[in-house]
Amino acid sequence: MQSHSKSAHNEDIQAMADTLKPRPEFRNIHVTDLAGYRLPPAGWVSILHRISGLLMFLLLPFIIWLFDTSVTSEVSFESFRNAFVAGIGFLPGWFIKLVSLGLIWGFLHHFIAGVRHLWMDMTHxxxxxxxxxxxxxxxxxxxxxxxxLGAKLFGLY
Incomplete structure (x- = not known):
């Protein structure tokens, strides 16, 4: 009797398995597969955390120039403010604002994601x-x- 119920149970499991739709299995995702791959929000935060860190690192000379120009003297502060209006060399002012907005996003995202990671580590x-x-x-x-902050940077308020 036991073998009969065991075989009936196995048949029920096999019948359920046959009705389930097979899920795709991703082991090594190729670049061509990225369009169909759905990344969870935590994955997006992780990738953007790395991108924002790289962005801030690569633009560190610009950040240092911004800080140095803004605090050296009143004259240098005026040239700092003028860079956002008239631009720097061949770069127009809107482009300087756009790069600064990218830095603002990079800092904010990196900071908030870092606090999220610390909070998750501390509270398990x-x-x-x-x-x-x-x-x-x-x-x-x-x-x-x-x-x-972008609205403030571009003078919307």
Missing amino acids: SVSKEQGKSSALVTLVLGTLLTLL
Whole structure:
């Protein structure tokens, strides 16, 4: 009797397995597969955290120039302000504002994502739901603050 119920159970499992749609299995994602691959919000935050860190590192000479020019003297501060209006050399002022906006986003995203990682490490919050919700908060907060500061940078208020 036991073998009959065991075989019936195995048949039920096989019948359920036959009705399930096979899921694609990604082991090594190729560049051509990226369009069909859905990255979770935590994955986007992780990738953008790395991109924002690289952006800030690569633009470090520009950041140092901005700081040095803004605090050296009143005359250099005026040339700093003028760079955002008239530009620097062949680069127009709007381009300087756009690069600065990229730096603003890079800093804000990197900071918020870093705080998210520290908070998750300190509280041992590693559930899938918590990771998704904190990633969405990071993306939304970083975007909203960037838009707010970008509006100020471009003189909308």
